[in-house]
Amino acid sequence: MTSTTTFPGAAAPAAQRTLGKRDYQTLGLSALGGTLEFYDFVVFVFFANVLGTLFFPADMPDWLRQLQTLGIFAAGYLARPLGGIVIAHFGDILGRKRMFTLSIFLMSLPTLVIGLLPTYTAIGIAAPLLLLAMRILQGAAIGGEMPGAWVFVAEHVPQRHYGMAVGTLTAGITGGILLGSLIAVALNSWYTPAEIHDWAWRIPFILGGVFGMVSVYLRRYLEETPVFQELAERKKVARELPLKTVLRDHRKAIVLVALMTWVLSTAIVVVILFTPAYLQKVFQIPAKLSLQANLAATFTLTIGCALVGWASDRIGTKAVMLIGWGGLFVTTYLFYLGLPGTAASLVWGYALIGLFVGSIALLPIVGVRAFPPAVRFSGLSFAYNMAYAVFGGLTPVLISVWQKYDQMAPAHYVAFVSVLGFLIGLWPFASRGWQPRG
Template sequence: MFQKKKQKLHKDDITVIDTQTAKKAVVATGLGNAMEWFDFGIYSYLAVTIGKVFFSELDGPLQLVYTFATFAAAFLVRPIGGMFFGMLGDRLGRKKVLAITLVIMALSTLSIGLIPSYASIGMTAPILLLVARLVQGFSTGGEYSGAMTFIAESTPDKKRGTLASGLEVGTLIGYIAGSGIVTLLTYMLGSDKMMDWGWRIPFLIAAPIGLIGFYLRSHLEESPAFEAMEKTKEGENKHVSMKDILIYHRKPLLVGMILVLFYNVADYMVLSYMPSHLSAVLGYGETKGLLLILIVMFIMIPIVLMMGRFSDRIGAKRIIQGGLVGLILLSIPAFLMIGSGNNWLVFLGLIILAVFLASFQGTMPALLPSLFFTDVRYGALAITYNISASLFGGTTPLVLAWLIDFTANRMMPAYYLIVACLIGIVVVAIFVKETSGKPLRGSPPAVEHEKEIEGVLKESSDSLWWKEEKMEIDEQKG
C-alpha cells in the first residue's frame, strides 16, 4: 500500500509475478473450488432423492420445496462465515484461511452421507441435515470470496481475466464431477437402490477430495499483493475494522451486491435448479436431465476461458453487458425451447442460457476483487458476495420451485432471470469502472516480465489510477 505522501511510482514498487507461480495458484485454488462446488452440486443433483429420504412424510412438489429450503438455509449463515473468514483473511493472509475453509467444507459434506433417513430416526434426520448444511454455508462464506481474492492478487494485471477465469472452470469441473457421479450411480443402481443407499456415495467421496485440496492450498505461497501490503505495515497495527468497511467502502459494497445478484441468479438457475426443473417440473427422466446438464457444462469450459481472455483485450464490463442484454432478449425463447419436449430444442435452450452465464463466469472472478482496496479486499468481498448470494443466489432454486407451484406457470424462471438482468444492466452501465489490465485498487502494478517495468513507469499516472479514491477515503477518516 502506498503512503499518502508518495506521489511517484518507483521501480521497486512494481511487482514481477512469475507466470508458473501464478498458474500454480490458479490450479490449486481452482481445484479447491471444484471440491466445494462438487459438494454443493451433488446436493442439487440429488434434490429429488434427498426429498424422498429426509421428507418422506410430504407429497409431490412439497418434498422439492423443503429440500431446496434446506439448501437455501445454508445461505443464511454465509454472511456470518464471510465476515468471520474475510476479516481473518485480511489479517492472517489468504492461503491460511482458504485451507481452513476447505477442511470444514469436506467434513460437513461427509457428515451428510452418514445421516440416517427419516424412516429410521424421524424428525432428527432433517434436523441433522440442516445442521450439516449450516456448517457448509459457514465455511463457504469465506471460500469463494477468498479464492477470487487470492487469484486476482497472484496474477499479472494484463492476464488477470485469463487466469482468474480458471476459478470458474474449477466450479464447472466440480459440478461435472458431481453430476457425472450421480448420473452414473443412477444408471447403474436404479432409482430404488439409489434412494436406499446409493445417494450417500457422492457425499462420502468428499473426504479424500478435501484432503487433496488441503494439501495443494497449504503449499501455496501467499499472494504478492497481500505480502507487499504487509511489508508497509511492519511494526504497525493498521488492520481495518468491520465498521470501517461498512462506512468508508459502502459504495463498492452495494455495487458488488448487484453484480453478485444477477450473476448468482443465472448461476444457480442453470447449474443448481435446472436438473430438478427438467425432472420434477417437465417430467424428464432423472438420468436424461442430468446428462443434458452434464454435456452443457462440458461445452461451457472453453467458453468461460475464452470470455476471460477476451476480457483482458476488450474489458470485462463490455462482456458482462453483452451477457445481460443476451439474457434479457433470449431468456423467454430459451425456456420455451426447454419446455418444448423436443430433445434438440431443450439442449439448444440450455446452451443459450449457458453461453451468457459463461460471459459472467469468465469475467466476475477478476472484476469483483477489483472493486475493493487490498487492505479490505477479502473481508469486503466476503461481505458483499455472501449477503447477496444469501438473498438472491441460494434462494433461487427455492423461489423458482415455489413460484411454479404457486402460479402453475413453467415460464417463471425466465421472468425471474430477466428482472435480475434488468437491474444489473443499469448498475453496470452507471457504476462499474473498467479495471481490466489495470492494477488492483491499493496495489502497485503487477507485470509478467521485468522488461515491462519501464513502460509502466512512463505511464505511472495510469498505474496509480486509484490514488484519488484512496485519498478521498483517507480524508473521510480524518
C-alpha cells in the same frame, strides 16, 4: 482494444510479467480446490429427493418432506454470510492462505460426515438435525471459499493476465456443478433406484469428503499472496475491524458487488439448478434427457467463464459485460420460448444459454478490484455473501410462485437480471474499480 484498467494493489514491477510456473501451480491448485468444494456444496441438490425420504418420517406428506429438505438446502445459503464474514475478517488480518486452506477443510469434513450419517429409521429426529448442522457448516465454508479463492488468485497473477486467471478459477469453481451432474448421471445409470436409496447415495458425499481432504493437503504448497505480504511488511494490514472500514468507506463497492451477485445468483439458480426440474414438470421432458441437456449447459458454462476472463483482458471489462449480459438476454428467450422442441434443440439451446451464463465470471473480475487491498477480502465476502443469501435463497420461492401464473416466469426473471447486468456495464466504476486517493 485492450483493457487499461489497473488492478490496485498489484506490485508494479510484476504487473507486466508473464505467467510463470508458480502462477500456474497457484491457479491449478486453487481451481481444483474450488471445483471440489463447490461440488461438495451442490451435490446435495442432485440427491435432495433421496435425502428427503431417508432423513424424515415415512408417513410425512410428500410436500412437507420436500419443503423441509429444501429448507435444509437453503440453510447452507443462509449460513454463507456469517462464515464468509468471519473467514474474510481473519483473511485480511492473518493472511489469505491460512483462511483459504481452512475453508476447504470446513467443507470437506461435513460432506464426509453426511455420507456416513445414520438415517431417520436408525436415530429418529437426530438424523435431520445432524444433516442440518452439517449443511450449516458447508454454507459457512463456501461463504469463505469463493471470495477467498478469487482474492487469492487475483493477488498472485500479473496484471495483464488478471481477467484470464480469475475467469479460469471461476470456471474451475463452476466445474464443481459439472462434476456433481456427471456423478449424478453415472450413479443413476449404474445403480437402480432401490440401490441408490439403500446405500449408493452415500458414494458422492464420501468421495467429496475424501477428495476435499486431499485438496487441503495440496494447498500447503501454496504461498501467501504478494499483495498481502507487501501490506504486512509495510504494516498496512487492517488494524481496526475490516468490516467496519468497508461499511463506512466503501458503500459504492458494496452496492456494485451486491447487484452483480443478484445477476450471478439468478443465472446459476434458475438456469442451471432450477431448470432441469422445470423441464420435467412443465414440459414432461424425461429426467434422463433433461439431465443430459443440463450437463451440456454446465459444460459450456465452465467454458464461458474462461472465455469471459480471457476477453476482459483483451477488449476490456465494459465491452464484455455488454456482450455477455446482452447475449444472455437473447439466448434466454431463444431457449425457453423454444421448449419443449426436439431432443437436439433442447441440448443445443441449453448449451448456448449456458455459454452466456459464463458471464458470471464478471462478478469476481469486477468485485475484487472494487475494494482496496487492506479490506479486499472482507469487502468482497460481505457484499457477495449477504446478497447471495437474499437473492439465492428467495429466487426458488419467487420462481415457484410466479410460475403458477406464467410458465415463462424463469425466462422473464433471467431476462430482467440480464438487463440489470447490461446497465451495470455502463457504470464507469464497474470497469475502473477502486483507485487510491491523490
